[in-house]
Amino acid sequence: MGTVQSVDRALQILEILARDGERGVTEIAGQLDVHKSTVSRLIDSLAERDLVEQNESRGKYRLGVGILRLAGATTARLDVVQEARSLSRSLAAATGETVNLAVLSEGAALYVDQVEATSAVQSHNWVGQRIPLHATSNGKVLLAGMSDDEVRAVLAGELPAYTTRTVTDVGEVVAQLAGVRHDGYVVVVDELEHGLSAVAAPVRNIHGDVIASMSVSGPTFRFTAELVDRAGAELVRCALEVSRRLGWRDLT
Amino acid sequence: MGTVQSVDRALQILEILARDGERGVTEIAGQLDVHKSTVSRLIDSLAERDLVEQNESRGKYRLGVGILRLAGATTARLDVVQEARSLSRSLAAATGETVNLAVLSEGAALYVDQVEATSAVQSHNWVGQRIPLHATSNGKVLLAGMSDDEVRAVLAGELPAYTTRTVTDVGEVVAQLAGVRHDGYVVVVDELEHGLSAVAAPVRNIHGDVIASMSVSGPTFRFTAELVDRAGAELVRCALEVSRRLGWRDLT
DNA sequence: GCAAGTAGTTGCATAATAAGCAACAACTAG
DNA sequence: CTAGTTGTTGCTTATTATGCAACTACTTGC
Numbered sequence: 001m002g003t004v005q006s007v008d009r010a011l012q013i014l015e016i017l018a019r020d021g022e023r024g025v026t027e028i029a030g031q032l033d034v035h036k037s038t039v040s041r042l043i044d045s046l047a048e049r050d051l052v053e054q055n056e057s058r059g060k061y062r063l064g065v066g067i068l069r070l071a072g073a074t075t076a077r078l079d080v081v082q083e084a085r086s087l088s089r090s091l092a093a094a095t096g097e098t099v100n101l102a103v104l105s106e107g108a109a110l111y112v113d114q115v116e117a118t119s120a121v122q123s124h125n126w127v128g129q130r131i132p133l134h135a136t137s138n139g140k141v142l143l144a145g146m147s148d149d150e151v152r153a154v155l156a157g158e159l160p161a162y163t164t165r166t167v168t169d170v171g172e173v174v175a176q177l178a179g180v181r182h183d184g185y186v187v188v189v190d191e192l193e194h195g196l197s198a199v200a201a202p203v204r205n206i207h208g209d210v211i212a213s214m215s216v217s218g219p220t221f222r223f224t225a226e227l228v229d230r231a232g233a234e235l236v237r238c239a240l241e242v243s244r245r246l247g248w249r250d251l252t
Numbered sequence: 253m254g255t256v257q258s259v260d261r262a263l264q265i266l267e268i269l270a271r272d273g274e275r276g277v278t279e280i281a282g283q284l285d286v287h288k289s290t291v292s293r294l295i296d297s298l299a300e301r302d303l304v305e306q307n308e309s310r311g312k313y314r315l316g317v318g319i320l321r322l323a324g325a326t327t328a329r330l331d332v333v334q335e336a337r338s339l340s341r342s343l344a345a346a347t348g349e350t351v352n353l354a355v356l357s358e359g360a361a362l363y364v365d366q367v368e369a370t371s372a373v374q375s376h377n378w379v380g381q382r383i384p385l386h387a388t389s390n391g392k393v394l395l396a397g398m399s400d401d402e403v404r405a406v407l408a409g410e411l412p413a414y415t416t417r418t419v420t421d422v423g424e425v426v427a428q429l430a431g432v433r434h435d436g437y438v439v440v441v442d443e444l445e446h447g448l449s450a451v452a453a454p455v456r457n458i459h460g461d462v463i464a465s466m467s468v469s470g471p472t473f474r475f476t477a478e479l480v481d482r483a484g485a486e487l488v489r490c491a492l493e494v495s496r497r498l499g500w501r502d503l504t
Numbered sequence: 505g506c507a508a509g510t511a512g513t514t515g516c517a518t519a520a521t522a523a524g525c526a527a528c529a530a531c532t533a534g
Numbered sequence: 535c536t537a538g539t540t541g542t543t544g545c546t547t548a549t550t551a552t553g554c555a556a557c558t559a560c561t562t563g564c
Contacts, residue, residue: 002293002296002522002543003293003296003297003300004258004262004293004294004296004297004521004522004523005520005521005522005551006256006258006259006521006522006550006551006552007258007259007262007294007297007298008297008300010256010259010262011297011298011301011303014322015301015322017325018321018322018325018326019325021329022329024511024512025511025512025513026510026511026512034552034553035552035553035554036511036512036513037512037513037514037552037553037554038551038552038553039512040512040513040514041254041255041256041513041514041551041552042256042259042551044254044255044256045255045256045259045260045263046259046263048255048260049263049267050357050358051263059511059512062329063322063325063326063329064326065326065330065355065357065362065364066357067319067322067323067326068323068326068327068362068364068379068380069270069357069362069380069382070266070267070270070315070319070323070380071319071320071322071323071326071379071380072362072363072379072380072381072382073269073270073271073315073319073380074270074315074316074317074319074320074323074380075320075377075379075380076380076381077273077274077314077315078317085377089368089370092370093370093371103317105302105317105318105321106302110317110320110321111324112317112320113377115368116341116367116368117370118341118344118345118369118370118371119345119370125327125328125337125365127320127323127324127327127379128320128321128322128323128324128325128326128327128328129324129328130321130324254514254551256550256551257522257549257550257551258521258522258523258550258551276540276541277540277541277542278539278540278541286523286524287523287524287525288540288541288542289523289524289525289541289542289543290522290523290524291541292541292542292543293522293523293542293543294522309530309531310529310530310531310540310541310542311540311541505564506563506564507562507563507564508561508562508563508564509560509561509562509563510559510560510561510562511558511559511560511561512557512558512559512560513556513557513558513559514555514556514557514558515554515555515556515557516553516554516555517552517553517554518550518551518552518553518554519550519551519552519553520549520550520551520552521547521548521549521550521551521552522547522548522549522550522551523546523547523548523549523550524545524546524547524548525544525545525546525547526543526544526545527542527543527544528541528542528543528544529540529541529542529543530539530540530541530542531538531539531540531541532537532538532539532540533536533537533538533539534535534536534537534538
């Protein structure tokens with residue numbers, strides 16, 4: 001099937017602005033290899049619906065709040081977000097940490113919901129962020145839902161090291177995934193950021209496919225063995241309940 | 253300036269899906285008054301970037317998670333969200349309720365951030381939702397940032413009553429706004445939903461314009477006069493601090 | 505303060521694409 | 535099993551998107 005080139009270009013503009021924050025018409029024209037008047041008109045269409053906005057008169061452009069309206073409609077309709085919400089909140093309250101829900105999207109973990117305990121240390125909102133798969137608990141759970149061949153395809157290329165603890169050898173990651181599949185959850189310590197740890201478990205659909213990952217994360221100094229045991233058990237229970245609400249049946 | 257018709261159509265498709273949840277190619281073609289093959293190709297462009305997805309093979313279409321990636325980039329770059337975040341969290345902890353941030357968007361309050369105290373009763377995520385101005389504390393704060401003529405223009409038509417307490421007379425709303433401007437905050441009880449109350453205060457930019465509204469909301473039974481006093485004072489203090497971080501200077 | 509350069513905008517002509525049509529495959533309903 | 539509907543796709547052409555040139559507005563350097 002065919003796409004529509006001018007729509008493709010408009011969407012590329014949105015991606016450029018998402019990646020770079022803000023850009024001028026001439027800069028975007030250079031990146032798309034089209035004339036700046038073309039970009040100006042494409043941006044006009046996007047601006048009419050608040051998908052982009054201009055910093056000031058004749059200034060650079062950035063993403064606008066119209067995107068958030070569409071996003072609100074999207075999460076409101078994501079079954080897994082809806083079914084998980086109340087469980088995420090009780091889990092956050094029970095553990096005193098941050099609970100996240102992530103789905104696989106274009107070779108990364110896309111965070112789609114977040115609930116923080118009020119006592120949680122961090123205030124970063126991960127929703128909408130695309131986070132590397134190999135260095136996070138959510139990422140490893142999502143990878144564990146794939147075959148080893150699929151994993152190797154997704155993790156092609158050199159895996160970046162974010163800390164001295166990041167596992168960057170694909171073979172070692174694949175070996176870890178066997179353990180994830182066996183245990184039904186994974187604990188990751190200091191791989192994405194020093195001082196940040198998390199435990200994650202899979203959320204399955206009616207067919208048993210891993211469609212999301214739910215995690216509890218917090219500062220490493222609070223991730224004692226006792227907390228990991230308690231949070232892990234509670235997390236697995238919650239993720240199972242979300243899966244059940246989505247139609248999954250554990251026949252074992 | 254001109255827009256690009258095919259991009260306009262593609263964005264209309266996104267809006268239809270945001271409003272209706274899911275729709276088929278033929279349905280969308282009817283609404284846009286174009287041929288279904290046109291819709292099929294426009295959807296192809298949107299699907300290639302995960303902005304829409306198909307429920308199952310040859311089924312209806314709905315918004316996809318690609319929107320969330322753009323949304324994450326948008327909130328990450330909204331200055332007011334960034335500056336407010338830590339204050340929102342401390343306010344949620346201090347009051348034990350839910351704190352929201354909303355901006356004006358197309359005649360409604362668009363919720364752009366939310367922090368819940370773990371003890372908060374509700375689990376509804378308002379981010380991305382467009383909420384009526386006349387029936388909410390955030391809405392009334394955003395209206396109070398306009399002139400009376402602008403208010404009357406925005407509130408054209410019959411105002412829906414959501415509960416028996418909803419103020420639906422435009423004149424009465426306008427009169428309330430004078431009070432909001434004087435007091436610097438507003439309390440709204442049971443107007444959007446029975447049992448839901450909130451207090452809100454304005455966030456200003458460097459020019460003093462009201463660019464967002466910050467609120468504390470919770471169940472009416474917890475919104476005692478004492479809580480309103482305490483939360484109101486704390487909220488006004490936080491909203492002022494966010495305004496200062498954005499460059500506003502209160503010279504009084 | 506002025507000149508030169510750059511960025512974004514817009515009218516117009518035309519090159520290129522988007523769109524409609526027809527036909528098809530796949531699915532649903534009776 | 536048949537008829538009807540939906541979504542897809544090859545092809546042609548009607549229509550639009552695009553580039554160009556010229557313009558306004560702004561920035562930078564002297």
